[in-house]
Amino acid sequence: MSELLDPTNDYVFKRLFAEAPDLLVDLINDLRPDLPNIASVEILNPNIEATELTGKYIILDVLARDGDGHCYNVEVQVRRYGAWHKRGLFYLARTLETQLSGGEDYQELRASVGLHLLDFDLFTGTEAEREQAIWRFEMRDESQPDISLGNILQMNLIELNKADRLGLPEGPLRAWVTFFKHWQEELTMANVAHEPVKKAMSRIRELSADEETRRLAFVRERALRDEVSLLNDARREGREEVARGMIRKTELDDSSIADIAQLTVDEVAHLRAEIQHWDS
Numbered sequence: 001m002s003e004l005l006d007p008t009n010d011y012v013f014k015r016l017f018a019e020a021p022d023l024l025v026d027l028i029n030d031l032r033p034d035l036p037n038i039a040s041v042e043i044l045n046p047n048i049e050a051t052e053l054t055g056k057y058i059i060l061d062v063l064a065r066d067g068d069g070h071c072y073n074v075e076v077q078v079r080r081y082g083a084w085h086k087r088g089l090f091y092l093a094r095t096l097e098t099q100l101s102g103g104e105d106y107q108e109l110r111a112s113v114g115l116h117l118l119d120f121d122l123f124t125g126t127e128a129e130r131e132q133a134i135w136r137f138e139m140r141d142e143s144q145p146d147i148s149l150g151n152i153l154q155m156n157l158i159e160l161n162k163a164d165r166l167g168l169p170e171g172p173l174r175a176w177v178t179f180f181k182h183w184q185e186e187l188t189m190a191n192v193a194h195e196p197v198k199k200a201m202s203r204i205r206e207l208s209a210d211e212e213t214r215r216l217a218f219v220r221e222r223a224l225r226d227e228v229s230l231l232n233d234a235r236r237e238g239r240e241e242v243a244r245g246m247i248r249k250t251e252l253d254d255s256s257i258a259d260i261a262q263l264t265v266d267e268v269a270h271l272r273a274e275i276q277h278w279d280s
Contacts, residue, residue, distance in 0.1 A: 005208045007183055007200070008119045008160075010060040011053060011220035013076045015213065016203050018046050018062050023203065026196035028064075028072055030172035031115050032156060038066040053216060054223040059087075063095070069110035071095040076180070078119040079224065088114055092155060114155040117180060121162050133163035134173075172196070239263055240271060247272050 005012045017024040021041050029037045041064040052060060061075035073092055077084060095112040123129035135157040139149040158173075164181045168174040175194035179201065182188045189201055207213045243261040246252055247268070252260075254268040261268070 003208070004184055004204055005214065005217050006221075007180055007204055008076050008078050008117070009217050009221055010076055010078075011048065012204075012207060012213075012217050014048060014060045014062055015207055016200065017074065018043050020199075020203060021064070023196060023199055024062065024064060024074065026199070027176065028066075028074065028113075028115065030176055030194075030196065031158065032113070033173070035151075038068075038070070041066050041072070044071075053220045060220075061091075069099065069108075071099065071110065071112045072115060073113070074115045076117040076119065080118075080120050080122070088116060088155060092153060096153065109152060111152050111154060113151075116155070116157050117160055118157060119160050119180070122157065122159055130162070131166065133159045133166055133168075135159075240267075243268055243271050244275060247275055 007013055007016055017027060021043055024043070025038055025041055028041070044063040044065060045061075048060060059075055059077065061073055064072045064074065066072070073088070073095060092112050092114045096109065099109055099112075100106070121130075123132070123135070137155045137157075138151050139153055141147040158177070160177055160180050163173075163177045168177060172194050175192050175197045178188065178192055179197045183201065183204060189197075192198070239261045240263070243257050243263055246257045246260065250257075254265050254272065257263075258265045258268045263271075
């Protein structure tokens with residue numbers, strides 16, 4: 001059997017759930033257990049265009065609508081982008097706009113729900129933030145959070161690494177976290193009794209056995225790695241420009257410049273020698 005594909009690869013994630021709406025229903029119900037269960041969904045963007053696999057900054061999400069008209073934006077993210085949350089809010093708000101045609105009553109507006117699985121730690125500032133992995137954001141008053149505008153616009157975040165590290169109570173949500181973090185560990189997954197996660201594992205095995213799916217998953221992963229490499233190169237160039245400016249305009253030593261520009265002392269020394277060479 002070939003090595004199993006990673007369900008946090010967004011191409012694999014979309015194939016996993018967009019092609020199995022019943023499994024997406026299970027995922028949605030388990031990720032938001034405080035709200036009424038849904039019975040079925042219609043996938044609104046089932047296709048994956050070839051350009052999406054290599055497109056810059058494209059995230060392959062799953063858009064769905066349940067029988068009552070509520071819309072869901074479900075996605076997994078493995079890399080933290082500076083404005084990812086703004087993008088998520090923008091697309092979530094757009095699902096509200098697309099629900100109504102001209103002249104329709106606002107009473108017909110249904111909820112737009114974002115479900116984001118994050119394979120990185122997002123909130124790490126305070127101890128309380130580091131001890132919480134499940135987040136739900138709605139429109140609430142700042143001074144009286146019990147007063148809300150309802151859950152028409154709602155974003156749910158699950159920090160997978162943190163949830164796995166902290167441990168969740170036994171139940172469906174914990175089973176899904178185990179799936180997304182330990183899908184390769186046969187013994188661990190054998191102990192997961194939640195039926196939808198068992199179905200997800202079966203789907204992953206099916207997808208992993210298909211050579212074309214494996215190839216496209218690799219294409220997507222390579223594009224994401226290249227994207228991160230380009231971003232890192234851009235950041236590095238920016239740090240080097242900061243260091244060059246300080247070398248030319250200040251009397252700071254290499255160690256101080258390295259601390260400020262987030263470079264090594266050897267890298268700053270190399271830049272100083274380079275500047276002295278070109279200025280001589």
